[in-house]
Amino acid sequence: xxxxxxxxxxxxxxxxxxxxxxxxxxxxxxxxxxxxxxxxxxxxxxxxxxxxxxxxxxxxxxxxxxxxxxxxxxxxxxxxxxxxxxxxxxxxxxxxxxxxxxxxxxxxxxxxxx
Amino acid sequence: xxxxxxxxxxxxxxxxxxxxxxxxxxxxxxxxxxxxxxxxxxxxxxxxxxxxxxxxxxxxxxxxxxxxxxxxxxxxxxxxxxxxxxxxxxxxxxxxxxxxxxxxxxxxxxxxxxxxxxxxxxxxxxxxxxxxxxxxxxxxxxxxxxxx
Numbered sequence: 028x029x030x031x032x033x034x035x036x037x038x039x040x041x042x043x044x045x046x047x048x049x050x051x052x053x054x055x056x057x058x059x060x061x062x063x064x065x066x067x068x069x070x071x072x073x074x075x076x077x078x079x080x081x082x083x084x085x086x087x088x089x090x091x092x093x094x095x096x097x098x099x100x101x102x103x104x105x106x107x108x109x110x111x112x113x114x115x116x117x118x119x120x121x122x123x124x125x126x127x128x129x130x131x132x133x134x135x136x137x138x139x140x141x
Numbered sequence: 142x143x144x145x146x147x148x149x150x151x152x153x154x155x156x157x158x159x160x161x162x163x164x165x166x167x168x169x170x171x172x173x174x175x176x177x178x179x180x181x182x183x184x185x186x187x188x189x190x191x192x193x194x195x196x197x198x199x200x201x202x203x204x205x206x207x208x209x210x211x212x213x214x215x216x217x218x219x220x221x222x223x224x225x226x227x228x229x230x231x232x233x234x235x236x237x238x239x240x241x242x243x244x245x246x247x248x249x250x251x252x253x254x255x256x257x258x259x260x261x262x263x264x265x266x267x268x269x270x271x272x273x274x275x276x277x278x279x280x281x282x283x284x285x286x287x288x289x
Contacts, residue, residue, distance in 0.1 A: 035237040038149050038261035050146040108149040108260065115239075115258060116151045122179065123153060123256065129177035130159045130167055137163075 033085070034111060037104045040084035045069070046077050050086060053100040057090070063098060149260035157254055161247040164254060165221045168243060174198070192218050197231045213238055216262075221245060227262060236262050 040046055049063055064074045078098070081087045085104045090097055157164055167173045169190045175183040178198060185199035197212030212231030218224060222245055229238035240262045244255040 032237075035261055038239075039237070041146065041148055042261060047146045047148075054146065105146065111260065112149050112151050116153070119153060119256060119258065122177070123155060123254075125177040125179065126167060127155070127157060129173065130157060130163055132176070133163050133167065133173065134159055 033104075034107065036084040037086065037108050040080050040086055041108065043077070043080075046081055049077060049081065050100055050105075053087060053098060057097040057099040059095055059097055151258055153256040155254050155256075156248070157252045158250075159252060160250055161221050161245050161252045164245055164252045165224075168224060190215060190218055190224075192216065194218075195231075196226065216240070221247075228258070238262055 041050075045067060048067070052058065052063060052066075060074070060078070063078075064071060067074060078087065082089070085101055087098050088101055090099065167177065169188060171183060171186045171188055174186055174188070175181055178186075178200070180200050180203060181198050182201060185201075186197075188194075188196040190196070192215055194215045195212065196215065197210065200209040200211065201207070202209075210231050211228065213227035213229055213233075214235060216225040216227065216235075224241075224243040226241055227233070227235050227238035228241045238261070240259050242255075242257040242259075244257075246253040246255075
């Protein structure tokens with residue numbers, strides 16, 4: 028079992044629907060903070076807070092052009108998150124196979140004792 | 142570009158050919174757990190199955206002797222029906238730990254078992270943090286809506 032610190036930052040960042048929407052929007056291409064904030068009915072400080080969480084998780088990066096600053100998505104952490112899900116789905120399926128086997132032996136034991 | 146910006150989580154559903162009380166015992170009693178958790182010695186298992194109670198167990202790699210400590214806190218315990226616990230390093234903070242929700246439904250002599258693992262519990266107040274069954278259902282509904 029291992030959720031490294033970087034993974035918990037990624038997972039916590041993905042836990043919020045607004046942040047997932049921001050990422051979905053950025054997956055279509057880089058955008059300015061204003062463009063990102065537009066569809067949401069929340070305050071600028073709230074948006075900026077969400078962006079900070081995403082940035083800390085390594086899910087977005089800011090680039091400064093000559094004229095303005097844009098945000099773009101970084102996909103590596105998302106790959107890491109999917110890899111985590113796939114690994115544990117596999118492992119738990121195996122564990123649950125073992126559980127099913129053990130349940131059979133529990134029934135046998137019960138039948139023998141009655 | 143295709144990518145998943147969804148919550149890292151998954152669900153495994155199985156229909157088990159045994160009564161629900163046996164499935165519950167297999168998940169909550171040391172002797173039973175030691176029989177199906179991989180490479181987990183009985184003496185490494187401690188389970189305090191009640192809300193707020195802790196558990197821990199250690200997987201041992203038989204070849205290298207390396208130990209993997211796992212543990213967490215029971216967040217919700219409804220005997221025979223539902224077990225919710227964090228699943229991570231034994232003393233990790235709740236909000237950073239993955240959360241398992243195990244739901245057992247009796248179907249005559251069979252049992253439907255739904256195993257759900259979510260990557261992180263979340264922070265209190267972020268609408269994601271585990272604070273009860275109804276909220277989990279709300280979250281699920283929201284999540285399903287989000288995916289549309």
